[in-house]
Amino acid sequence: MPQVTLHHGNFEVQMQISSEAPTDVFGLADQLVEFARVLVGKVTEARLADRLREELGPCGKAGNCFEEDCGVECPRCGSEAAYRKGTRPRTVEVPRLGTVEVERPYLECRQCGRSYAPYSAGAPERRRYGQEALRRPIEATMETSYRRGAEAYPESPSARTLWRIVNEGPPPTSEEEGPLDADAEALKAPERTCVADATRIPAREEDAQHSLSIAHAVEPDGTGVDRAGGAGGRPALKRQPVAGRVGSETRLREALSEARVPTLVTDGQMDVSDVADRCGRCRWHLPRSVRHLLYNDDVSGDRNKKLTGEVRSLAYTDYANPIAAQATLTRWAAVRRQEAPQAAGHVERAAPQIGVYARSDPPPTMEFAVETTAPVEREMRELNRRFENGGQWTRSGAENLLQWHQIYRHDSKRWTGWFPDSTPI
Incomplete structure (x- = not known):
């Protein structure tokens, strides 16, 4: 040839x-x-x-x-x-x-x-986007997904570029400020209480999930009523994210331990009580958990409803002192132990954390601003909606998006500082 x-x-x-x-x-x-x-x-x-x-x-x-x-x-x-x-x-x-x-x-x-890439090889530089051009696409990404955020605005970069920007982590406002570290200053005020909760999000591995944990500093906002609830609504609250982690709950516990939390409220499922001076159990979660445990104890129907109502009444009682609160709950657990051992054990373990809400003499220096995890429960619904719209997640990718998402929703001053001279959605 x-x-x-x-x-x-x-x-x-x-x-x-x-x-x-x-x-x-x-x-x-x-x-x-x-x-x-x-x-x-x-x-x-x-x-x-x-x-x-x-x-x-x-x-x-x-x-x-x-x-x-x-x-x-x-x-x-x-x-x-x-x-x-x-x-x-x-x-x-x-x-x-x-x-x-x-x-x-x-x-x-x-x-x-x-x-x-260290060498350009003569190829032209890729298009660069200023911070002011990224605000609206990233805000749309926080509400929907990377693809829909890119499609929402003609000036938006591609979905992969938005993904890359978010996965690099939110920029610090100053050299000393981390993305979403436990904020000790946010928890120093005596009228603020830290509320923590966790949820599950889909992981990239097959049939696996990540644990997503957040903590908010909560205080009354002074207006007297909830903005959405009207004159008869729930008390209005100010919320500020102080920590957010994906993975084991020990990562959230480590973050909060550095902030010296005065008062903390959990649903009883997270082992973070040792990071706070006073740790309370959510009043709403206690009877709800007991209702499910009663089913495990083969107690159902009207009997289940009756015992759950008893626990609900005990959880919301205004006790004269912490000792009386613990004694009342422990007595209920002792009476019901043979009939419902799992539910009785749960109430007995929760008694000290319900007792912290009781009156005391002299009164404590740090009072609870809230006695339920309702503020972060509503936040968890928003987080679940976002993380279920996007498939499966790596731990680092989920944690970066969590930090962006929390600051976008609750720290408008810091968010605006990242996008100067830009118009919000």
Whole structure:
């Protein structure tokens, strides 16, 4: 079969033409153009890999770092130390050849973890979006999904770009301020109570779930009635997120332990009582949990309803002192233990945390602003709605979105600080 050797500039190309090659000029030109597209991509990849080996060092060598005169550094922190992560494809339009796919090296900064491509290979820079152009798409993403957030506005970046921005984590307002760390200042006021709760969200692994935990600082807002409830509605409350974690509840406990929580209310399912000076049990959750445990004890129908009503009455009673509260609940548990051992044990364990709401002499310096987890229960409905609209989640991806979501809903001042000179939705 015929062979052709070509010399052009720094290139020497040898080709062997098979019998299937067309003999007409136009068909042969089409095949050569397609071959040139592949050749350009492969040559570019090889040249960039050789350059990376010279400037960063051999693959697998410890302590790989760019020299100062290379002009390559992390776009986030400026570090010149990096790990190899493989290659990333980039499609560019080339005159005469059309679309060419180029594989460029992809690195991870050893200092801050940012991933980046060190060489442009002559490809034009991607479109960059200012903070003012990102506000409305990201707000739509907080309410719906990445895809719908990108489709909502013509100026929006792609869904993958929104995903990348959110997964990099919310930017700090100052160098000292973390994304959503436990805020000790938010819990110092005597009229504020920390309310914590957890829920389940779908994980990326098959048939698995992540535990999502949040804590809010709650206080009366001074208007006297709830904005949505009207004159006869629930008392209005101010809420401020102080911690949010995805994973084991110990991560939330560690975050709250640094904030020195004075008063805390939980539903009894989270083991975080040791982080607060005074920990109370949600009055609404206690009879609700007892009702389900009574079914486990084979107590149903009218009998279940009667015993649940007794616990509800005991949970909401205004006791003269904590000792009287614990004694009353413990007595109920002792009487019902033979009939309903699981429900009785649950009430007995909850007695000390119901007793903290009782009157005491002298009165405690830190009172409870609320005695239920209702403020975060309503928040959990919003979180479940958002996390169920988006498929499955990694732990880091869910935690980053959680931090964005909580600040978007409850810290408008900080949110506006991230998007200056922009118009909200």
